[in-house]
Amino acid sequence: MQIFEEIQSRGHEALTLLHHAPSGLKAALAVHSTVLGPAIAGVRLRPLDEENAIRGALALSESLTLKAALAGLNYGGGACVLLMPEAGVEDPHAREALFRALGRKVRALESQVVLTEDIGVTGSDIAFVAQETPATLGVNTDTSAVTGYGVYRGMKAAARYALGSESMRGVRVAILGVGAVGRTLAGHLHREGARLTVADHRLERAQELADDLDGITVVGANELLDVPCDILSPCGYGHSVRSTDVPRLQCRLIAGGEHHPLSRRGEAAVKEAGIMYMPDFAINAAGLIAAATSLTPEQAAERVYATVSRVASVAEQYGKAPHVVARRMAERRIDLIGSLGTGAALQGRSA
DSSP: OHHHHHHHHHHEEEEEEEETTTEEEEEEEEEEESSSSEEEEEEEEEEOHHHHHHHHHHHHHHHHHEEEEEETOOOOEEEEEEOOOOSOSSSHHHHHHHHHHHHHHGGGTTTTTTEEEEETTTTTHHHHTTTTTTTTTOOTTTTTHHHOOOOOHHHHHHHHHHHHHHTTOOOOOEOOOOSSSHHHHHHHHHHHHHEEEEOOSHHHHHHHHHHHHEEEEEEETTGGGOOOOOOEHHHHOOOOEEEEGGGGGGEEOOOOOOOSOOOOOOOOOOHHTTEOOOOOHHHSHHHHHHHHSSSHHHHHHHHHHHHHHHHHHHHHHTTTTTHHHHHHHHHHHHHHTTTTOHHHHTTTTTT
16 A cells, blocks of 8 residues: 555545554544644544555545535544454453543644544543543534434435435335444334335344334345345445446435445446435534534434535536535535635634
């Protein structure tokens, strides 16, 4: 991996490797942009090798820049991907040490970075970080639950344009990945009467959801992309839909909580196939909004609904793909507000 070439091509400001041997801390901290304010960095803890951790941090931080900008937040984008310590984190003291070590390492960067939870990390973990640095958000926010509800509201807004109605009653939705976000999304869709098919790489997790919610169909993770459906909702760890998978899809809309479910090539492929794709940074922002502001989960989700509606409306008006429109909207806000100088980002940070 050519790190400097990767950073330059994506426009990142910094990539920092963090290490603390006693706690087992090994992390890649990427800062994509601080034009609008300090970079909100989602913290992930996953069993990855070093190269994939770095690649993940770079990709996620770019997505966070677009998400914060499109959501109207005065923050930039960052990401912190922790490698799973060899000894694991089952021991509560070991987990505390890991996240307090992270907080202490971030002290020197607290004017540039704000940490919040992401996959594999909880509000309690961020509370440990907060013991060492004030550069945290979302300690008291159940971001996964808020994000799941926001995806549900955003899905309804997108369906109004893709399917002709925002009602989910009788709509066939295939959800790939039923962790915290996917499970929350499934609950809201089930209550409205959607016809759900779910899959997860941990089959028992999908089966547990089916045991809790009547009428759900469970299939293998490798089979879900072949399921006839109206909406495909990726809610996994990223790149769930490869460009070579697109001919298999039998949906009219892709809308889910997953970061980067498609590559740039995949985005082009679904556009060519006539499938509407609402990008992750537009539809999965509710948890970030709630963590960064004083808005309630319901208010944060309604902001997502309004954003998705605006993106879909402009895309329809000008005959452009929603993911292209959303990116241009985010980049335009960065350019316009960034041109006002640093004072713009310091005032009304929770806008």
